[in-house]
Amino acid sequence: MRYLPLSPDDRSQMLGAIGVPSVDDLFKDVPQSARRDGLLDLPMHQGELEVERAMSAMAARNRPAGAGPSFLGGGAYRHHIPASVDHLIQRSEFMTSYTPYQPEISQGTLQFLFEFQTQVAMLTGMEIANASMYEGATACAEAVMMAGRLTRRDRAVLSGGLHPHYGSTVRTTSQFGAMDVVSKDPSWGVGEDLSADLDDQTACVVVQNPDVFGRLHDYSSLAAACHEVGALLVVAVTEVVSLGAVKSPGEMGADIVAAEGQSLGVGLSFGGPYVGLMAAHKKHVRQMPGRLCGEAVDVDGRRSYVLTLSTREQHIRREKATSNICTNAGLCALAFGIHVALLGEVGMRRLAGLNHAAAVDLADRLVMVPGVTVADGAFFNEFAVTLPGPAADVVQTLADRDILAGVPASRLFPDRDDLANVLLVAATETNTSGEMDALVAGLSEVLS
Amino acid sequence: MKLDTFTGHKGLALEEPLLFDLDGRDRSGVDLLEPDLSNNRLGGLERTAPIGLPGLSEPEVVRHFVRLSQKNYSIDGNLYPLGSCTMKHNPRVNEKIARMPGFSDAHPLQPESTVQGALQVLDTLGLWLRTITGMPAVALSPAAGAHGELCGLMAIRAAHTAKGDPRVRVLVPESAHGTNPATANLCGYKVDPVPGNDRGRIDLNAVKAKLGDDVAAIMLTNPNTLGLFEDEVLEVAEAIHSVGGYFYCDGANLNAIVGRVRPGDLGVDAMHINLHKTFSTPHGGGGPGSGPVAFSKALAPFAPLPQVVKDGDRFRLIEEKTGEAENSIGRLRSFHGQMGMFTRALAYMMSHGADGLRQISEDAVLSANYLLSELQEDLSVAYPAPCMHEVLFDDKFLEGTGVTTLDFAKAMIDEGYHPMTVYFPLVVQGAMLTEPTESESKASLDNFIFTLKSLAEKAKSGDVERFTEAPRWAPRRRVDETAAARNPVLRWVPPSPVADAVE
Numbered sequence: 001m002r003y004l005p006l007s008p009d010d011r012s013q014m015l016g017a018i019g020v021p022s023v024d025d026l027f028k029d030v031p032q033s034a035r036r037d038g039l040l041d042l043p044m045h046q047g048e049l050e051v052e053r054a055m056s057a058m059a060a061r062n063r064p065a066g067a068g069p070s071f072l073g074g075g076a077y078r079h080h081i082p083a084s085v086d087h088l089i090q091r092s093e094f095m096t097s098y099t100p101y102q103p104e105i106s107q108g109t110l111q112f113l114f115e116f117q118t119q120v121a122m123l124t125g126m127e128i129a130n131a132s133m134y135e136g137a138t139a140c141a142e143a144v145m146m147a148g149r150l151t152r153r154d155r156a157v158l159s160g161g162l163h164p165h166y167g168s169t170v171r172t173t174s175q176f177g178a179m180d181v182v183s184k185d186p187s188w189g190v191g192e193d194l195s196a197d198l199d200d201q202t203a204c205v206v207v208q209n210p211d212v213f214g215r216l217h218d219y220s221s222l223a224a225a226c227h228e229v230g231a232l233l234v235v236a237v238t239e240v241v242s243l244g245a246v247k248s249p250g251e252m253g254a255d256i257v258a259a260e261g262q263s264l265g266v267g268l269s270f271g272g273p274y275v276g277l278m279a280a281h282k283k284h285v286r287q288m289p290g291r292l293c294g295e296a297v298d299v300d301g302r303r304s305y306v307l308t309l310s311t312r313e314q315h316i317r318r319e320k321a322t323s324n325i326c327t328n329a330g331l332c333a334l335a336f337g338i339h340v341a342l343l344g345e346v347g348m349r350r351l352a353g354l355n356h357a358a359a360v361d362l363a364d365r366l367v368m369v370p371g372v373t374v375a376d377g378a379f380f381n382e383f384a385v386t387l388p389g390p391a392a393d394v395v396q397t398l399a400d401r402d403i404l405a406g407v408p409a410s411r412l413f414p415d416r417d418d419l420a421n422v423l424l425v426a427a428t429e430t431n432t433s434g435e436m437d438a439l440v441a442g443l444s445e446v447l448s
Numbered sequence: 449m450k451l452d453t454f455t456g457h458k459g460l461a462l463e464e465p466l467l468f469d470l471d472g473r474d475r476s477g478v479d480l481l482e483p484d485l486s487n488n489r490l491g492g493l494e495r496t497a498p499i500g501l502p503g504l505s506e507p508e509v510v511r512h513f514v515r516l517s518q519k520n521y522s523i524d525g526n527l528y529p530l531g532s533c534t535m536k537h538n539p540r541v542n543e544k545i546a547r548m549p550g551f552s553d554a555h556p557l558q559p560e561s562t563v564q565g566a567l568q569v570l571d572t573l574g575l576w577l578r579t580i581t582g583m584p585a586v587a588l589s590p591a592a593g594a595h596g597e598l599c600g601l602m603a604i605r606a607a608h609t610a611k612g613d614p615r616v617r618v619l620v621p622e623s624a625h626g627t628n629p630a631t632a633n634l635c636g637y638k639v640d641p642v643p644g645n646d647r648g649r650i651d652l653n654a655v656k657a658k659l660g661d662d663v664a665a666i667m668l669t670n671p672n673t674l675g676l677f678e679d680e681v682l683e684v685a686e687a688i689h690s691v692g693g694y695f696y697c698d699g700a701n702l703n704a705i706v707g708r709v710r711p712g713d714l715g716v717d718a719m720h721i722n723l724h725k726t727f728s729t730p731h732g733g734g735g736p737g738s739g740p741v742a743f744s745k746a747l748a749p750f751a752p753l754p755q756v757v758k759d760g761d762r763f764r765l766i767e768e769k770t771g772e773a774e775n776s777i778g779r780l781r782s783f784h785g786q787m788g789m790f791t792r793a794l795a796y797m798m799s800h801g802a803d804g805l806r807q808i809s810e811d812a813v814l815s816a817n818y819l820l821s822e823l824q825e826d827l828s829v830a831y832p833a834p835c836m837h838e839v840l841f842d843d844k845f846l847e848g849t850g851v852t853t854l855d856f857a858k859a860m861i862d863e864g865y866h867p868m869t870v871y872f873p874l875v876v877q878g879a880m881l882t883e884p885t886e887s888e889s890k891a892s893l894d895n896f897i898f899t900l901k902s903l904a905e906k907a908k909s910g911d912v913e914r915f916t917e918a919p920r921w922a923p924r925r926r927v928d929e930t931a932a933a934r935n936p937v938l939r940w941v942p943p944s945p946v947a948d949a950v951e
Contacts, residue, residue, distance in 0.1 A: 005889035029677035045801035059550025061565030092524030099734035108520035109733035134591035165782035172778035271556030271783025273736030296932035314630035324630035327592035331732025342477035344503035353483030378491025
């Protein structure tokens with residue numbers, strides 16, 4: 001077996017040194033009734049070639065999004081990732097290291113985390129950020145709990161424009177705690193005024209920008225209304241590329257930002273692993289969940305980095321910790337950080353601009369398709385269209401023709417009949433004019 | 449400042465500034481066209497103020513991150529004996545497989561007909577994990593071990609709630625990982641700590657004394673955090689079940705028993721499995737992890753969403769709390785789980801097979817016991833042999849030497865080794881929890897043994913400075929963690945506006 005260096009001879013020498021006749025003697029503390037002598041009912045070991053062959057067969061049963069036209073968004077976006085990102089994250093010293101508990105031999109991880117925290121703070125327009133969360137929805141749930149701790153209140157109001165997976169994650173995570181979660185209906189077609197839901201028991205209001213239907217909002221006045229009653233504004237961002245073109249949550253007065261960083265460096269990967277971003281005001285840092293990396297000096301006075309403020313965390317504070325999180329999204333945070341480093345200010349703005357331009361182009365084409373109504377209002381790289389019949393059927397028909405037309409709203413809101421005909425369409429820098437033509441032609445044909 | 453060179457570099461050990469110190473302003477490492485935004489629909493919400501990101505070309509970025517990488521220790525470079533972390537070899541074919549476009553470029557919301565292979569991976573991984581654990585259901589979506597704990601405890605709370613009483617307390621051994629009490633607290637439970645006995649196991653009498661009909665569950669790590677198998681685990685399971693409570697097992701140490709002991713045979717009701725430990729998905733400097741949870745029949749109905757089911761030769765997802773999933777605790781995250789970790793873990797399991805998985809635990813346990821046996825005269829072993837996959841030393845052998853566990857750990861760095869887990873578990877003074885894993889050759893183990901023996905001898909012979917001054921040869925010497933926490937600097941900030949004005 002190629003991964004196991006010990007030879008039978010090594011094993012017997014080691015058993016001899018230990019002074020036991022058989023490895024079974026080392027398992028003597030296992031109750032007799034629970035010991036298994038035989039093998040599990042599973043296939044025997046296989047070579048690399050055979051494993052690759054079996055896994056390739058499964059991979060071949062999937063259509064890669066990039067194998068043809070694809071306009072899927074809904075919280076995960078297909079972007080081009082520069083080749084150097086994947087090369088760098090596969091360096092042994094990044095990929096096969098552990099959480100940087102020993103700072104003297106983990107400066108590589110610690111410095112990129114410090115840079116990542118800075119990049120996230122800059123992009124979100126906030127003062128500080130942590131060293132990553134699992135992904136966007138869990139970051140959002142943690143943000144709600146953090147708001148509860150900060151305000152000592154127990155009511156959270158979720159906008160109807162919040163991605164339903166985020167809403168469900170908040171509700172699941174809060175169901176056995178003190179937080180009372182009020183979820184607003186998806187405000188399709190009408191504006192949403194959350195200021196009426198604010199009271200002196202409200203810990204936070206959670207909104208999303210762009211919202212799950214792709215619409216952009218200025219939350220500045222909502223932020224002011226929240227602050228008026230002592231509540232916090234949590235802004236979720238599922239398409240982080242938007243931050244290169246759209247006013248940041250920090251500029252709108254957000255108190256906590258919970259975002260999905262998948263769009264930069266990470267890739268689709270059927271939903272995970274992704275990277276959760278969390279940013280906040282510096283004054284709230286001691287209620288933040290997750291790892292934080294801070295600047296320090298070593299005994300020779302050299303600039304160094306170290307995990308810090310760990311007295312918030314489970315391994316020190318146990319049941320009084322701010323969260324139970326331990327492992328985060330280290331390597332995905334690195335991928336994010338490298339992609340952002342490659343883009344820089346100019347690249348980030350151009351990438352965001354190209355995404356918006358592609359979506360505007362697509363919206364202008366779709367509006368010409370008979371039966372298709374493009375939703376009004378501002379958007380970034382995703383928007384909603386209404387079809388004459390159920391969007392899921394149209395999506396399936398087009399998928400059979402190798403066109404991934406978008407996400408039917410019914411996939412995210414299965415119990416909302418009023419959204420059955422709504423299709424969410426996203427365009428990114430990866431979509432060509434030819435792919436847009438294919439979608440327009442496909443839709444025209446299916447709807448005619 | 450003690451620098452022997454003009455540059456601060458020392459041969460191949462290169463100093464590297466922050467990205468932000470390298471800023472080339474309008475440079476970019478990605479060539480993108482200037483977009484035409486004459487017809488923008490941003491609704492007046494354009495971001496006008498600078499974001500502040502530095503501009504660098506591709507070679508500058510590549511060099512920056514290569515240099516950073518060179519400041520890290522890694523399992524590819526040397527033995528990584530962090531106890532309870534299972535730093536084993538990460539096979540590269542798994543990386544290749546995870547990057548097959550059918551997996552890496554599949555969108556999570558594609559129609560099911562276009563992702564049958566991805567759903568097949570979920571189903572197949574579930575089958576392997578059910579077989580390995582001997583438990584009837586597995587939830588794949590939790591993102592890491594602690595997230596799996598949350599999933600398990602929530603299912604337990606939901607099961608109690610369904611019977612009309614969520615109950616109040618969760619029993620947690622004093623030696624438990626910090627995630628256990630933190631998780632119980634998140635689920636609204638009061639943590640009731642249980643002491644261990646003088647054999648390093650949970651005190652069965654203390655468990656029994658604390659039982660009552662307000663106890664929702666016990667959270668027990670097995671093998672435990674002292675590297676010992678809980679030999680009264682069946683009695684613990686029976687006791688907790690006798691009051692209607694559930695047995696949550698922290699599966700962090702599954703590597704010790706995989707293929708030899710099925711947690712289901714120990715009476716476990718819920719257990720998370722760290723794919724990034726036992727099944728070798730890379731730790732990546734702290735993630736991503738993946739923490740599927742195995743459930744007993746009693747808890748299976750409460751498993752989270754989504755779930756994958758097989759109808760004939762087609763796979764489909766259950767994404768809502770209806771029909772067969774009406775009692776589900778709900779969704780714990782977006783989408784379906786850590787797919788990139790599932791493909792790697794499944795490839796790893798298939799590579800080993802039933803025979804190899806059993807050999808993993810045998811070699812891991814054999815290697816740890818070999819360390820114990822070879823080092824017991826030089827270091828001090830906290831509990832008598834045998835241990836499981838990790839051996840726990842305490843600091844008795846350092847008594848009177850002026851060298852602490854921390855000093856000893858830092859001296860190991862100078863010798864080219866990452867230290868073992870130190871000061872955990874908290875119940876053992878100056879703990880050094882050492883887990884070699886099955887990935888080390890005998891020669892590698894012998895080198896490690898030689899190093900620890902030599903260091904122990906030096907400590908005892910009064911060469912204190914070797915330890916208190918360590919590390920001397922690492923990219924950094926000891927870092928002032930106290931000052932860092934007192935005045936936290938958590939991000940780079942641009943130089944003051946005054947300096948900009950002068951510029």
